[in-house]
Amino acid sequence: MAAKFVGITMGDPAGIGPEISLKALEYHHEYQQSTVIYGSYGVLKYYHDALKMKTPLARIDSVGDFKPGCINVISVVELEVGKDFKIGQVSAAAGDGAYQYIARAIDDAMKGDISVVTTAPLNKEALHKGGHNFDGHTEIFATLTGTQTYTMMLWCETMSVVHVSTHCSLREACDRATKARVLECIHLADDAMKRLGKPSPRIAVAGLNPHSGEAGIFGREEIEEITPAIEAAKQEGLCVDGPVSPDTVFLKAHKGVYDIVVAMYHDQGHIPVKMMAFDSGVNVTLGLPIIRTSVDHGTAFDIAGKGIANEESMLYALDLGKNFITQ
Structure with a gap:
């Protein structure tokens, strides 16, 4: 512009x-x-x-x-x-x-x-x-x-998070975690980090369920939707890891292992960012x-x-x- x-x-x-x-x-x-x-x-x-x-x-x-x-x-x-x-x-x-x-x-x-x-x-x-x-x-x-294709990103100096879903019920959020939507958010996360000066951003995709489903014991969304999206992104040459257990992925991002996390729903992504940077966090609409x-x-x-x-x-x-x- x-x-x-x-x-x-x-x-x-x-x-x-x-x-x-x-x-x-x-x-x-x-x-x-x-x-x-x-x-x-x-x-x-x-x-x-x-x-x-x-x-x-x-x-x-x-x-x-x-x-x-x-x-x-x-x-x-x-x-x-x-x-x-x-x-x-x-x-x-x-x-x-x-x-x-x-x-x-x-x-x-x-x-x-x-x-x-x-x-x-x-x-x-x-x-x-x-x-x-x-x-x-x-x-x-x-x-x-x-x-048509957009997502919310929360940014702070130590971590960035994009969201597969935001303002909907937790029950509906589970249904929105589809392969197509997760892949969209991976692409949006990759583009955002590149625009902010990260030529090869390291992207983590959080699991939806505890322990990322534990091989299907606690839910099959990781097997049927999230992992296929991650594999598709890897085939395109993106640096993507996951699904990473939600209880550790944000700590790893905070320590610099990842540049950005794809969270599955509103509170999963908002709570860690607001806890670390309530007065300095920034909300960005990607896409x-x-x-x-x-x-x-x-x-x-x-x-x-x-x-x-x-x-x-x-x-x-x-x-x-x-x-x-x-x-």
Whole structure:
């Protein structure tokens, strides 16, 4: 892409998204030069004043109007704190706003106006109340970009994980662990690591069942679905190992044996990454025609509006997005 701008979508306005979006730019000036926030100007002004920030806010209509030396805001939906929604509470207005910020940023990214979309957290209940029945960011991005093959990757400095399934029941997750889907995720993991500077990434595929099924004693998914996918990937020349027992694969990745792990379901992959890097983990959607990174935490309604939210994960998300551009 020609543009080098990054667009932050400020997330659910009732959560900590507006605060961490502003803090990332106010306290780390290097990000101001090429970043715009997609959100609600009034909400950001509320936090800007409450936090006594010094960098002026600039309301712009498009990236082409970018004003250096300011925190640039494309005000997608006009919302007012206390009138349209209450901080820390689920509301349809906030859920719809969060969706509209994303939709506008995706449109600009598809046009090439921005190179990366970095998202602050949304609330799924609010999203649904606002009339947008998506499981989360990943599914919104896939739908609005027309992407059929995609997955979620969690990244931290010591480990990366992609997921065969994410937002579904554990019972359904077992059914989604098919040869075709596992092979898709192996390919997406391989491509992501290569884009991040690993020419021959070492990929581990986790088992679904305890001890990876123990030769079929604890389940046959490894024999019938997962191992055939691994063998197919090996025949293509990929460096793949597995299925590795889920209770050891993440420790091995943490110690540097593997560059990335293919996890079979949401919690299998999320728990180890969040335990090691809750404030510094990054969520990436792989397979899209655009680059999307995100903080790896939620809206934190319990601390929203208190001025104590930590922007560290947002900074890591911004940095990782730039790494995808430059590789």
